[in-house]
Amino acid sequence: MSGTLALIGSGNVGGAIAKLAVDAGWTVVLSNSRGPETLAELVASLGDRATAATAEEAVAKSDLVVVSVPLLAYRNLPADQLAGKIVIDAINYYPQRDGDIAELESGELTESGLLQRALPGARVVKAFNNIVFRHLADLPRPSGSPDRATLPIAGDDESAKAEVTRLLDDLGFDALDYGTLADSWRSERDMPAYVAPYHEPAPEGLDLQEYAGWVYLTAAAAPASAEKISALLASATRETTAHEAVDISRF
Ligand SMILES: NC(=O)c1ccc[n+]([C@@H]2O[C@H](COP(=O)([O-])OP(=O)(O)OC[C@H]3O[C@@H](n4cnc5c(N)ncnc54)[C@H](OP(=O)(O)O)[C@@H]3O)[C@@H](O)[C@H]2O)c1
Incomplete structure (x- = not known):
């Protein structure tokens, strides 16, 4: 499989995904807020x-779209052009950066649920949000490699998830489907499957800032x-704290 991948947001994560995609034979069209130049x-x-x-031109040319922008930028996405498109949501919610969003704080909506509501008709799939861009860049492996990493995906559209699974396979990752957009809180910030599974054991004694x-x-x-990510997703509770997420000694 190969095709054209649009990146809305071409910073740390968007840039890393774009590099994986071109290395895998995909064509990429990058976009940001300041303009193509x-x-x-x-x-x-x-x-x-x-x-x-x-962003509008990138979407028009694309088979798949990755949205990798700060959360509040979801309000500025080209919703009309994104209707009908598979939109991969790499966004995370950080209240320190994004401000308090009541529906996210209460758990009434997931981050991807918020994006889906803003993009009627788009086929939103949560992916790439739970891994640091440097580790994403370092971990691709050919299909079947024993040390291939698994990335979780969630979404309401089965065929969209199948397409995203094929993209991840091209990029060098196995995909693990863990449910719908309503389930996607399980891979959000501070949950056990967030960031920590994809790096070496953390040194003892770091506070969160140092970590x-x-x-x-x-x-x-x-x-x-896949077994590890599956177990971590299953172990998530709404009460999981960042400190627990840092503790990867259980695995
Ligand atoms: N950093 C990570 O390792 C990591 C990992 C997983 C997920 N994430 C999540 O991915 C998102 C991006 O993180 P990042 O670290 O890649 O941020 P970043 O390096 O600051 O890049 C953000 C990108 O979004 C673009 N952007 C901002 N507003 C936009 C808009 N309205 N329309 C189009 N593009 C817009 C920026 O373009 P301009 O510079 O032109 O404004 C920039 O290209 C965040 O939600 C983050 O939580 C980050």
Whole structure:
């Protein structure tokens, strides 16, 4: 499988996914908020299969779309063009960055449920949100490799999830379908399947701030099997705290 992948948001995560995609033979169209000309350096680094465009143009050219923007930017997405498209939601909600959003705080909506409501007709699939971009870049492996990592996906549209599973396979990952958009809280921020499964064991004694710095700058990637991700998703509760998420010694 190959095709054209649109990136709405071409920063850390969007850039990492774009690199995996071009390496896998996909064509990518990058977009951001400031305009295609600001993506010239990234396009050049990705080679002939990459171009930049406005978000609207990128969506129009695409088979699949990845949305990797700060959460509040969901309000500015080209909803009309995204109707009918498979939209992969890599967004995470951080109240410190995004402000308190009552429906997310209460658990009434998942992050992807919020996105789906803003994008009527889009076929939203949650994926890529639970892994740090550096680890995403380091972990692709050919199909069947014993150390291939598994990424969780969730969505309401079965055929969209099948397409995303094929994309992940192309990019070097197994996909694990853990349910609907309503279930997607299980891979959200601070849940056991969030970030920690994909890096080496954390040093003892880090507080959360130190842990976050270590994860983003230093931690080496480590593959997580389907069994491990499945168990972590199943162990999630609404009460799971970030401190529990940091403790990966159980696995
Ligand atoms: N960092 C990670 O390892 C990681 C991992 C998984 C998921 N995530 C989540 O993925 C999202 C992006 O994170 P990131 O670290 O990649 O952020 P980032 O490096 O700051 O990149 C954000 C990108 O979104 C673009 N953007 C912002 N507003 C936009 C809009 N209205 N329309 C189109 N593009 C817009 C930015 O473009 P401009 O610069 O032109 O504004 C930039 O290209 C966040 O929700 C984050 O929580 C991050």
